[in-house]
Amino acid sequence: MALTDWLGAFRRAEAHDVSHDLDRGYEAALLIQSIELEHYNDRPVRPELELALPRAAQAQLLRRFRAALEICRQSLVTLEAHRGELIGQEQRQLQLIETVVSRYPVRRQPLPAISRSPEVLPRSLLGVVDQVRRQLDPEAEANMVAGFRRRRDSTLVSLRILLLLILVPVLVQQVSRTYLVSPLVDRFAPDHAFLSYPSPQLEERAVEKLRVYRAEIEFDYLLTGQPLPSREELHAKLASRAQELKEQADQESTHAIKNVFADLAGLFGFLFVCVVWRRDLQVLRGFLDELVYGLSDSAKAFAIILFTDIFVGFHSPEGWTVLLDGVANHLGLPARQNFIMLFIATFPVVLATVFKYWIFRYLNRVSPSSVATLRNMNGGG
Template identity: 30%
Template sequence: MAAELMWLKYFLQELGFPISQRMQMFCDNQAAIYIASNPVFHERTKHIEVDWHFVRDAVLNKLIVTPFVPSTGQLGDVFTKPLFGPTFRNGCFKLGMGDLKIHLFMLKFWAGFAMPYFMRSLQAKFLAVLVIIPWTLDFVVHDYVLMPFLDRYVKTVPLAAQLLDVRRPQKLEMVKALKDERARFRFEVEIGKSPPLSDEEVWLELRHKALELRDEWRLENRRTFANIWSDMVFGISLFILLYFNQSKVALLKFTGYKILNNMSDTGKAFLIILVTDIFLGYHSESGWQTLLEVIVEHYGLEIDPSVITIFVCLVPVIIDACVKLWLFKFLPRLSPKVANIFREMKRH
């Protein structure tokens, strides 16, 4: 390799294109780099053949330089070594290698050909798989694995029963519900809907209601605990599907880019305004608060309302600032016409 680089340098020099900079010969072996850069003789270099000293002389004469490149960036390993999947795909991507069918389809598609039927069906099937399989696993794991397991586990393990027992905010809700129940008894007696009840009968009714509320809250705590693990199964299954079907994911991304590119400039500006107004508009504060309350209730988290208020006051504002920076600094470079239409639509 060093000899070929030297030959190319002298050849270009004879053609009238002198190269003053040192040529780079990347190497993923740090020991070889140190030996080539250090002329000191030691035991490990006494058996190196004489022709290999040519590289050291070229380095010392400042003709070539041997920068280090990690094994993950050594593209030649794609042809010489059995690499792991991500490293192999990354090397193929850098070399411009990929699935021939997808590349041919992209070339035809950009040339103006209609999308073949099998490509549309392939994308539809893959989208259906992305939706159906994770949701099915989530449902099966939640209702048929975790919930029956937790029902038996709580009855046999006291520590689990204590962890999933009624919490303090839930007890306050129970007290409020019992007060409403007592008030309902009094109101029905006053309007003549039910006969007067003795103190013992009222106590029994309230006790029965309290036990019902306790069982409901315990079941709700088991559900929220199962939601955490079932959602983890959902995320892992979705990640596995995306990871092992990267060619189909690339095809979906390409189709999305094609749809965006085929949109008119007015449509792109309208889409930007629609998305920003939904998530960062005047009424988006209530939407963010409702979304956070749904997430908190789904996972059974005990979060103070002030934390939600602080989050709503900070995060959408930061996102809004980043979006405005992109709109006014980078959008005019990407598409000046879309930027002008966007300004006109916002002005009116």
């Protein structure tokens, strides 16, 4: 049993290393591609060229390029032994790393030419031949089993860290509010004014409840045919009810400070999970990338349209209004209509701009067919 646990832990650690190296190499390859596109007109980086940048900025850019290229080379050396275990999106990520590294050979040769020479055979045909060769390899079955185990371990780790990211902050927030924050605030609120600040909304609500209570008293007396109470009796009942409403308002005024302290405790719980299980978060990121980019082009376009219509579409103002009202009530803040309208007029616009920039710079290179499908689903816009 102990040997089985040790082997399982070793497989999980190896799977973490492979996923980590693949993610690092893929991010470095994307960084090199972005440098080529932005500063070298989508051509290989040539350090001897003078860019329209200050010397310090150009030197920093070249340092980033060399560091990213070194990461790509190290990742490629590490992943070469696990090539048979990679499938789907992982294979495409490895191919991108190989493509970037192949443009910058290690041996001393003249710098890359401005124009790339055409290849003798299409890269896709070479990929098919290489795939057939790997399938006929005697160790193909062992590599497939190892790849399945690595992906299974990555899936289990991703699901576990995802549950921890959701459950730990929620449990910490609820437990701390019930057993720690609420008793302390109720104990010290009468002596410290900052723990129970007055809220105009609570006062208006209490006055409205008192007005309704007076109308109910008069309605009950008229309904039963009894004479209306005298001014002294009505005043005594209203005074008693006003005292009850004041106590309720005082209790509700402390809910906001309780929510703030409990939310801070939940935030610390979330940060604790992120710090302690940092390696698992990297596995979760790779799992989500493979899950998202494994979708079909139509599914990607559908998800993008759904997300943009909810947060930056024509119907988003109603959703943002409800969300901001809920946050204001949770924190005990007045829901200012001017602030809400200003937020709706600026934040969704900024979010839409960032999202379009991401589609133009990243998604258009990683999955151009998804962008084309997105344009067709949007009516060609």
